[in-house]
Amino acid sequence: MIDLSINCAGIRSPNPFWLASAPPSNSAYQVCKAFEQGWGGAVWKTIGEPVMNTVNRYGAIDYNGQKIIGLNNIELISDRPIEVNLKEITETKKLWPDRAVIASLMVESKRDVWHDIVKRTIDTGCDGIELNYGCPHGMSERGMGSAVGQVPEYCAMITEWVTEVSTIPVLVKLTPNIGDIRFPARAAKKGKAHGISLINTINTIMGIDLDTLELKPSVDGKGGHGGYAGPAVKPIALNMVSQVAIDPEVNLPISGIGGISTWRDAAEFILLGASSVQVCTAVMHYGFRIINDLVEGLSNWMEEKRLQTIEDFRGKSLRCITDFGNLNLLYKTVAEIDEAKCIQCNLCYIACEDGAHQCIDIIPHNGKNQPKIRQPDCVGCALCFLVCPVDNCISMVRKDDGSEAITWNELMRQLPQPLTWESLRQFQKKHGIEIH
Amino acid sequence: MNNLAPKLTSEQYENNFTEIHPAFNQNQATVEANRCLYCFDSPCMKACPTHIDISTFIKKIATGNIKGSAKTILESNWIALTCAKACPVDVLCEGACVYNERGEKPIEIGRLQRYAIDWYFEHGMPSLFTPTPKNGKSVGVIGAGPAGLACAAELALLGYDVTIYEGKDLPGGLDTMGIAPYKMSYMDSLKEVKLVESFGVKIKTRVWVGTTITLAETAQMHDAIFLSIGLGNSPDLNIPGEHLEGVCDALEFIENVTTRNWNSVDVGKRVAVIGAGNTAIDAATEAKRLGAEQVMIIYRRSEEEMPAYEFEYDLAKRDGIVFHFLTAPSRIIGNGQVEGLECVKMKLGMPDVKGRRTSHSIPNSEFRIPVDMVIKSIGQKPAESFLSQISNLKFERGKIWVNTETMQTSHPKYFAGGDCINGGKEVVNAAADGKRAAHGIDEYLFSRK
Numbered sequence: 001m002i003d004l005s006i007n008c009a010g011i012r013s014p015n016p017f018w019l020a021s022a023p024p025s026n027s028a029y030q031v032c033k034a035f036e037q038g039w040g041g042a043v044w045k046t047i048g049e050p051v052m053n054t055v056n057r058y059g060a061i062d063y064n065g066q067k068i069i070g071l072n073n074i075e076l077i078s079d080r081p082i083e084v085n086l087k088e089i090t091e092t093k094k095l096w097p098d099r100a101v102i103a104s105l106m107v108e109s110k111r112d113v114w115h116d117i118v119k120r121t122i123d124t125g126c127d128g129i130e131l132n133y134g135c136p137h138g139m140s141e142r143g144m145g146s147a148v149g150q151v152p153e154y155c156a157m158i159t160e161w162v163t164e165v166s167t168i169p170v171l172v173k174l175t176p177n178i179g180d181i182r183f184p185a186r187a188a189k190k191g192k193a194h195g196i197s198l199i200n201t202i203n204t205i206m207g208i209d210l211d212t213l214e215l216k217p218s219v220d221g222k223g224g225h226g227g228y229a230g231p232a233v234k235p236i237a238l239n240m241v242s243q244v245a246i247d248p249e250v251n252l253p254i255s256g257i258g259g260i261s262t263w264r265d266a267a268e269f270i271l272l273g274a275s276s277v278q279v280c281t282a283v284m285h286y287g288f289r290i291i292n293d294l295v296e297g298l299s300n301w302m303e304e305k306r307l308q309t310i311e312d313f314r315g316k317s318l319r320c321i322t323d324f325g326n327l328n329l330l331y332k333t334v335a336e337i338d339e340a341k342c343i344q345c346n347l348c349y350i351a352c353e354d355g356a357h358q359c360i361d362i363i364p365h366n367g368k369n370q371p372k373i374r375q376p377d378c379v380g381c382a383l384c385f386l387v388c389p390v391d392n393c394i395s396m397v398r399k400d401d402g403s404e405a406i407t408w409n410e411l412m413r414q415l416p417q418p419l420t421w422e423s424l425r426q427f428q429k430k431h432g433i434e435i436h
Numbered sequence: 437m438n439n440l441a442p443k444l445t446s447e448q449y450e451n452n453f454t455e456i457h458p459a460f461n462q463n464q465a466t467v468e469a470n471r472c473l474y475c476f477d478s479p480c481m482k483a484c485p486t487h488i489d490i491s492t493f494i495k496k497i498a499t500g501n502i503k504g505s506a507k508t509i510l511e512s513n514w515i516a517l518t519c520a521k522a523c524p525v526d527v528l529c530e531g532a533c534v535y536n537e538r539g540e541k542p543i544e545i546g547r548l549q550r551y552a553i554d555w556y557f558e559h560g561m562p563s564l565f566t567p568t569p570k571n572g573k574s575v576g577v578i579g580a581g582p583a584g585l586a587c588a589a590e591l592a593l594l595g596y597d598v599t600i601y602e603g604k605d606l607p608g609g610l611d612t613m614g615i616a617p618y619k620m621s622y623m624d625s626l627k628e629v630k631l632v633e634s635f636g637v638k639i640k641t642r643v644w645v646g647t648t649i650t651l652a653e654t655a656q657m658h659d660a661i662f663l664s665i666g667l668g669n670s671p672d673l674n675i676p677g678e679h680l681e682g683v684c685d686a687l688e689f690i691e692n693v694t695t696r697n698w699n700s701v702d703v704g705k706r707v708a709v710i711g712a713g714n715t716a717i718d719a720a721t722e723a724k725r726l727g728a729e730q731v732m733i734i735y736r737r738s739e740e741e742m743p744a745y746e747f748e749y750d751l752a753k754r755d756g757i758v759f760h761f762l763t764a765p766s767r768i769i770g771n772g773q774v775e776g777l778e779c780v781k782m783k784l785g786m787p788d789v790k791g792r793r794t795s796h797s798i799p800n801s802e803f804r805i806p807v808d809m810v811i812k813s814i815g816q817k818p819a820e821s822f823l824s825q826i827s828n829l830k831f832e833r834g835k836i837w838v839n840t841e842t843m844q845t846s847h848p849k850y851f852a853g854g855d856c857i858n859g860g861k862e863v864v865n866a867a868a869d870g871k872r873a874a875h876g877i878d879e880y881l882f883s884r885k
């Protein structure tokens with residue numbers, strides 16, 4: 001029997017799928033509907049200071065006929081009063097004792113204000129608190145959101161104000177709009193947070209209307225950067241999650257967020273250490289119903305891989321993450337084209353010819369122009385493999401020369417220092433590595 | 437038969453009967469699945485008689501959860517493989533796809549459905565459903581076509597002990613014995629039979645209820661009976677020459693073709709098919725693909741009244757079938773063997789009660805067409821004498837009357853579905869009826885107790 005239940009920093013839920021703090025978790029109506037359909041938890045839309053939104057607040061990028069591969073917003077925190085939200089959180093938790101209900105908070109940077117809101121939040125009976133240090137627009141101009149998340153000292157200080165009065169787990173939600181994500185994570189740890197949520201949205205300008213020359217979206221002719229989310233941000237989020245996960249100075253449970261639309265995405269976040277995952281844009285696009293495939297797809301995959309619990313694979317891929325200096329320089333692959341599958345689009349040819357290392361020829365064959373790899377020249381960069389539109393037509397086949405693995409760091413210990421091009425060339429020659 | 441068409445090589449046969457809608461490979465399926473908009477409350481789902489949650493099953497193909505996709509499909513339709521390959525999708529799900537509204541090609545729902553269900557069978561039918569514990573009641577199902585199989589599968593999962601009685605050697609009904617081999621192989625149908633059997637359903641083949649065992653005996657053994665007997669052969673043409681050698685019934689002819697021993701099916705060089713329904717088209721295209729040189733369809737009304745679907749008509753035209761509209765057979769000519777067909781020209785009159793225009797023969801318009809084989813396909817008739825054994829069974833326009841919510845007939849112990857109640861529709865209607873009847877039976881047996 002597959003068990004999807006999780007415990008993220010002391011917050012338990014029957015499956016790892018939580019609604020991220022955003023429009024889908026704006027009200028009791030929505031959160032209860034999501035729970036009915038099977039969501040494991042919800043981080044309530046951030047509550048706090050009085051705000052007022054502009055009317056149009058979203059912009060999207062479509063790509064090759066697919067709508068919303070990225071979604072940008074200038075929405076603020078909840079525009080409903082604190083009292084209303086706290087009351088609805090209380091009611092929701094009462095109705096759904098087995099689901100994780102987490103309140104997301106953002107108030108003025110004053111100790112007593114934080115103490116007050118934290119106490120009132122705990123009274124709702126919710127399972128945890130998430131501190132929104134991420135909102136990159138509007139709130140940051142008022143000294144909140146990413147204005148906190150971008151300064152580790154503030155981050156530590158406010159977290160401490162919260163944890164010193166909180167009796168329930170506290171997650172700190174980080175902004176990705178920072179040079180090194182580990183610093184605010186470490187600061188949260190210093191402030192005694194119980195876990196880290198990441199990422200919030202990324203600063204972006206979605207585009208310009210080429211007729212009006214105004215930004216998209218345009219609020220009566222004006223605009224500015226918004227926060228970017230959706231499928232396009234997933235690789236950025238995965239990297240940040242992994243950085244926090246492997247940092248020995250952080251060592252806290254993680255709730256992974258950013259571009260999760262399918263069970264596959266979720267599995268990847270969990271493999272990089274996340275205990276729970278949060279979803280916003282995919283729900284905004286398709287509705288709560290996606291939970292059916294998220295849960296079923298993940299369970300089916302786990303069954304196929306003979307995994308019984310989330311813990312059985314959580315963080316399993318972190319062991320692969322290392323620095324460039326530790327990668328095997330003698331790991332060699334070359335491209336191979338399956339001529340039976342090739343449709344002669346010759347995209348591989350032009351990619352290699354103009355964008356890589358000129359190792360593909362076009363050979364006329366049976367009245368067709370057939371691309372052919374000159375394998376001795378192939379550097380194995382895999383660009384052709386990436387551009388090929390036919391499944392399993394180009395493959396990268398392993399062609400090591402049989403020598404033992406050697407990394408850059410090891411090589412530097414072997415070769416005379418300071419390193420010269422000459423000594424590096426000799427090493428390459430010895431292993432038949434031709435650079436052209 | 438006169439003038440047998442020469443037999444083809446086995447390669448030619450295979451070629452002529454290859455599937456017209458081949459399987460998607462993984463890449464194609466993923467691309468097509470991602471093209472689906474994942475509509476909410478989608479029109480495609482409403483247009484499918486079994487109401488498969490189409491957008492969900494397609495979404496699952498897109499994410500690579502193929503097992504989940506198969507589950508979504510089977511939850512609504514136990515005959516999903518046959519349906520995927522044989523449903524007239526143009527007038528059902530695909531015809532309702534929102535892409536049509538945008539003036540673009542609809543999603544290939546049938547082929548995606550096949551992709552998921554092929555996966556399911558190729559992976560050894562992993563268990564997806566947990567049956568409820570046995571409830572001690574037993575249901576007899578007469579006829580192992582799609583209606584009977586769907587009803588049996590659903591009942592078995594609801595905890596019933598189910599036995600299907602099937603007169604033929606092979607179960608599957610017309611899915612096994614009727615559907616054109618270029619749409620699917622009868623072996624696909626047998627896979628579905630295996631799935632139904634895996635739920636504990638017992639299938640007794642070569643048992644004709646009414647002949648091998650009596651209906652009364654059968655009824656006595658069970659708490660309820662589901663009638664899924666389909667329809668019988670074509671009625672007689674009632675014209676001279678009907679009993680010459682070379683005259684045959686479309687279903688008998690087709691049955692021989694579906695079992696794929698093409699070499700052993702004789703076909704004349706010149707073939708006339710009487711009638712222009714979907715079955716007539718199948719018979720005509722199959723005769724052509726078996727090697728007949730000239731195949732023609734004889735139909736007494738015009739192109740407009742023709743009951744065959746547009747895509748079936750197109751298929752026939754592409755196969756080079758010649759259509760004689762406003763033409764009715766008056767006599768089959770021959771001396772022991774068919775030599776020709778005498779026909780009269782027809783003209784259309786006023787619409788009849790069903791709204792279809794009547795046809796009348798034009799005096800002295802007789803003409804002769806030389807043919808070697810005549811295939812009768814003027815609709816199927818219900819098994820009236822068999823059904824007359826059930827007391828109080830009410831009929832409506834020659835079909836068994838049922839309560840369309842529960843599929844219960846006017847005799848409370850008997851339920852019915854499929855061709856025998858609708859006069860001959862599609863596999864998917866039979867599959868929907870069977871499932872609905874199972875719930876009707878369940879309600880009846882448990883509210884009664």
Ligand SMILES: Cc1cc2nc3c(=O)[nH]c(=O)nc-3n(C[C@H](O)[C@H](O)[C@H](O)COP(=O)(O)OP(=O)(O)OC[C@H]3O[C@@H](n4cnc5c(N)ncnc54)[C@H](O)[C@@H]3O)c2cc1C
Nearest residue numbers: 522579581582583603609610645666854855861862863866
């Ligand atoms: C030539 C042809 C081609 C078709 N092609 C298509 C197609 O491409 N797509 C599509 O969707 N539909 C097609 N159809 C229609 C489809 O096959 C039927 O609508 C469907 O099979 C009806 O299912 P059923 O279960 O009601 O009856 P059937 O499939 O007819 O099954 C009835 C079964 O009951 C058995 N039976 C009858 N009486 C008794 C008895 N007394 N005792 C025991 N067993 C008995 C019969 O032997 C038979 O196996 C086609 C039909 C024909 C005739």
Ligand SMILES: Cc1cc2nc3c(=O)[nH]c(=O)nc-3n(C[C@H](O)[C@H](O)[C@H](O)COP(=O)(O)O)c2cc1C
Nearest residue numbers: 020021022046073132200229230258259279280281
């Ligand atoms: C319209 C919108 C409003 C959001 N509002 C909040 C918010 O109030 N508080 C918060 O912590 N994050 C907010 N977010 C960020 C999301 O919670 C999430 O971190 C981000 O969207 C990335 O996840 P996704 O790719 O699944 O959308 C918002 C995102 C969007 C798109």
Ligand code: SF4
Nearest residue numbers: 484519523528529546
């Ligand atoms: S069962 Fe037939 S009508 Fe229904 S979705 Fe599948 S192919 Fe379409």
Ligand code: SF4
Nearest residue numbers: 472473475480533534
């Ligand atoms: S109507 Fe078409 S696009 Fe919409 S869900 Fe159905 S198949 Fe997909």
